[in-house]
Each structure stands twice: as C-alpha cells, then as structure tokens.
Amino acid sequence: xxxxxxxxxxxxxxxxxxxxxxxxxxxxxxxxxxxxxxxxxxxxxxxxxxxxxxxxxxxxxxxxxxxxxxxxxxxxxxxxxxxxxxxxxxxxxxxxxxxxxxxxxxxxxxxxxxxxxxxxxxxxxxxxxxxxxxxxxxxxxxx
Amino acid sequence: xxxxxxxxxxxxxxxxxxxxxxxxxxxxxxxxxxxxxxxxxxxxxxxxxxxxxxxxxxxxxxxxxxxxxxxxxxxxxxxxxxxxxxxxxxxxxxxxxxxxxxxxxxxxxxxxxxxxxxxxxxxxxxxxxxxxxxxxxxxxxxxxxxxxxxxxxxxxxxxxxxxxxxxxxxxxxxxxxxxxxxxxxxxxxxxxxxxxxxxxxxxxxxxxxxxxxxxxxxxxxxxxxxxxxxxxxxxxxxxxxxxxxxxxxxxxxxxxxxxxxxxxxxxxxxxxxx
Numbered sequence: 137x138x139x140x141x142x143x144x145x146x147x148x149x150x151x152x153x154x155x156x157x158x159x160x161x162x163x164x165x166x167x168x169x170x171x172x173x174x175x176x177x178x179x180x181x182x183x184x185x186x187x188x189x190x191x192x193x194x195x196x197x198x199x200x201x202x203x204x205x206x207x208x209x210x211x212x213x214x215x216x217x218x219x220x221x222x223x224x225x226x227x228x229x230x231x232x233x234x235x236x237x238x239x240x241x242x243x244x245x246x247x248x249x250x251x252x253x254x255x256x257x258x259x260x261x262x263x264x265x266x267x268x269x270x271x272x273x274x275x276x277x278x279x
Numbered sequence: 280x281x282x283x284x285x286x287x288x289x290x291x292x293x294x295x296x297x298x299x300x301x302x303x304x305x306x307x308x309x310x311x312x313x314x315x316x317x318x319x320x321x322x323x324x325x326x327x328x329x330x331x332x333x334x335x336x337x338x339x340x341x342x343x344x345x346x347x348x349x350x351x352x353x354x355x356x357x358x359x360x361x362x363x364x365x366x367x368x369x370x371x372x373x374x375x376x377x378x379x380x381x382x383x384x385x386x387x388x389x390x391x392x393x394x395x396x397x398x399x400x401x402x403x404x405x406x407x408x409x410x411x412x413x414x415x416x417x418x419x420x421x422x423x424x425x426x427x428x429x430x431x432x433x434x435x436x437x438x439x440x441x442x443x444x445x446x447x448x449x450x451x452x453x454x455x456x457x458x459x460x461x462x463x464x465x466x467x468x469x470x471x472x473x474x475x476x477x478x479x480x481x482x483x484x485x486x487x488x489x490x491x492x493x494x495x496x497x498x499x500x501x502x503x504x505x506x507x508x509x510x511x512x513x514x515x516x517x518x519x520x521x522x523x524x525x526x527x528x529x530x531x532x533x534x535x536x537x538x539x540x541x542x543x544x545x546x547x548x549x550x551x552x553x
C-alpha cells in the first residue's frame with residue numbers, strides 16, 4: 137500500500153471554475169489519492185480520500201476492465217478497482233489511463249450523472265498523478 | 280441566531296421540566312402499589328395521589344414529550360456555542376486583519392422546508408410572496424461570527440424550482456457549488472438605480488429587498504462567497520462569507536485549506552446532534 141498523495145485541492149478545483157464564478161463543492165474534491173493491492177483478490181485499486189471519509193461504498197459500474205466503487209449515499213467516486221490480478225508495475229500507467237477513460241465513459245450513466253463534477257475532478261487527479269501512482273506501486277512492490 | 284439567552288433558558292427549562300415529569304411518573308408508579316397506612320402522617324396525600332394517578336401520569340407524560348420536542352427544536356446551547364467559536368476562528372483566516380464586526384461576517388444558514396414567518400413581507404397580502412408558501416424551502420441563519428448583527432431576520436428562498444433561488448446563499452444551495460461574487464457596488468456610498476439593479480442581478484436578490492435594506496441602513500456587502508455544508512452525507516445548509524471591502528475574500532490558497540481543516544469535519548460531527 138502506498139502512502140496518501142495529498143494535493144492542492146484549491147488548484148485542482150479551480151481548474152473547473154465556470155464563467156459564473158462557481159467552484160465545485162469542497163466535499164466533491166478529492167484531498168488525496170493512493171494506490172494499493174487488495175490482499176485477498178490481488179487486484180490493484182486506486183483509492184480517493186475526501187474531507188468526509190467514512191462512507192460505505194458499492195460497485196456502481198464497470199468499463200475497460202475497471203470497476204468504479206461509489207459512495208452508497210453520495211455516489212462520489214471512492215475507489216477504482218482494476219480487474220487484472222497481479223498487475224505489473226510497468227503496466228500500471230496504461231491501466232491508470234484506462235481507469236481515467238472508464239470514468240469518462242461511466243460518468244454519463246444515468247445513475248451517476250448527478251456527481252459528474254466529482255468524476256471530472258477524479259479524472260483530473262488521475263491525469264496529474266498517473267505516473268506518480270505508477271511509481272508508487274512499483275516502489276511498494278519492491279519493498 | 281440559535282445562540283441566544285432566551286433560547287438557552289428555554290432549553291434548560293425544558294430539560295428540568297422533562298426530568299421532573301419522569302421522576303413524577305416513577306414516584307406515582309411506586310405509590311400506586313404502596314399501602315397508604317405505611318406513610319402516616321402523609322397517608323392522606325398518598326391516597327390523594329393514588330386517586331388522581333391517571334391524570335398525573337398522563338400530564339407528566341405530556342410534559343415529558345413536550346420538553347423533549349422543545350429540546351430537539353432548540354438544540355443543545357453548547358453545540359451552537361461551539362459552532363460559533365469555529366466560525367469566529369474561520370473568520371480570522373478568511374478576513375485576516377479585520378476585526379470581528381458587522382462588515383465582515385461568516386454566517387451559517389440551515390435549509391428548512393418550512394418557516395412560520397418571514398420578514399419583510401414579500402408581497403402586500405402574503406408574507407412568503409405570491410406563488411410561495413411556508414413550505415417552499417428557505418435558508419435560515421442559525422450561527423454567525425462576531426457579536427453584532429445577530430438579530431437578523433434575513434431569509435433566502437431556496438425552493439425546489441432552483442432557478443428561483445434567492446441570493447448567493449440560494450444559488451449555493453441550488454447548484455451545490457462554491458460561489459464567489461466580487462466587486463459588487465458599494466450601496467452605502469451610492470445607491471443609484473443603476474447600482475441597485477447591478478447589485479440585484481449579480482447577487483441574485485430582488486430589488487425591493489435591496490431597497491428595504493438600504494432604507495433600514497442595513498449592511499449590503501460588496502463581496503459574497505457561498506460554500507455548501509453537508510452533514511451526515513446529506514445537504515444541510517450553506518456558509519456565507521460577506522465583506523464590506525471590494526475583494527477581501529481569498530477564494531484560493533491557504534484560505535481554502537484552512538476551511539477544509541476547520542469546517543467540514545467539525546460541522547459534520549457536531550451538527551448531527553441538532
């Protein structure tokens with residue numbers, strides 16, 4: 137399991153300021169992200185941390201071999217699980233890109249559209265932190 | 280505002296009445312099974328209580344229920360005191376160098392489906408405004424930084440038809456986003472028609488309401504920032520920062536980090552109790 141990678145939420149959020157001077161809700165902006173391997177299934181997961189973290193998650197949809205786990209009540213994106221047992225660190229970056237594309241595809245689903253802004257932010261996190269996540273997985277595998 | 284001496288008095292009075300009612304029910308229950316002869320010289324009192332027990336228990340149950348409802352409606356005073364102390368701490372971050380005053384404020388609004396009364400009236404014949412009702416959905420101020428402008432009666436319409444939400448508070452509720460409106464005209468210096476129209480359209484408030492505030496010499500802030508508040512993973516209300524100077528609200532950087540560190544988790548935990 138890698139350590140949480142915190143980032144400047146305000147910078148992340150300000151990327152989506154619209155013309156009316158509005159910003160995403162602070163509850164929708166991830167505060168940190170990390171990558172880990174599930175000890176039972178051996179699948180790799182990307183986990184997002186929010187300001188209010190304690191919410192049960194449910195699997196919402198699957199695309200490109202990536203399963204999206206969203207909050208039971210809020211439908212915020214909490215976890216991305218890559219359905220590839222024993223993902224090699226060198227393949228990680230391409231899988232992170234798949235995960236980002238999966239978010240794009242699935243955020244248009246009817247049951248998920250109400251949180252599209254949260255998904256855009258999560259997508260942005262993967263774009264910005266993709267290679268850092270890949271490196272983090274590689275270094276945690278070496279340990 | 281929820282932190283008010285009268286409300287505190289009412290809360291603790293309701294608590295005491297409730298406790299007395301519960302003890303009364305217990306005592307009457309015990310005395311019903313007792314032999315009055317064992318209580319000489321109070322045997323006549325015991326007999327009287329045994330004869331009147333049905334309505335004493337009924338009345339006590341009513342008082343206990345009523346006291347509980349009053350306590351629930353008011354919320355514990357210590358919760359509101361804690362919320363206001365955090366708002367004041369946040370005020371020092373949001374408006375560095377500005378004293379706690381009526382010109383720079385942090386206000387917490389709660390969304391309520393029903394309000395009994397609005398002031399000023401929104402139409403001549405119907406307080407809530409034509410086409411609106413007490414159950415239209417309103418944002419009510421519950422806590423504020425500072426010790427002034429606490430007897431506010433400002434309410435913002437936050438209805439289901441979100442296009443008609445009023446003010447930055449209503450827009451924040453409707454869009455569930457952070458909203459920043461800067462550089463509004465200073466109406467205390469120049470309340471010309473053009474300025475009032477400009478202010479009303481940018482802050483999304485009715486012109487008559489603005490003119491009422493100007494007439495009453497109430498604050499019309501030049502900068503407004505609305506932030507949603509979630510409690511228990513549900514939409515609870517909004518925080519509004521308002522400032523007198525043209526652009527004192529830093530929307531980014533350490534202000535936002537301080538907000539994240541101070542407000543969401545604390546409010547989520549403490550407002551579950553009210």
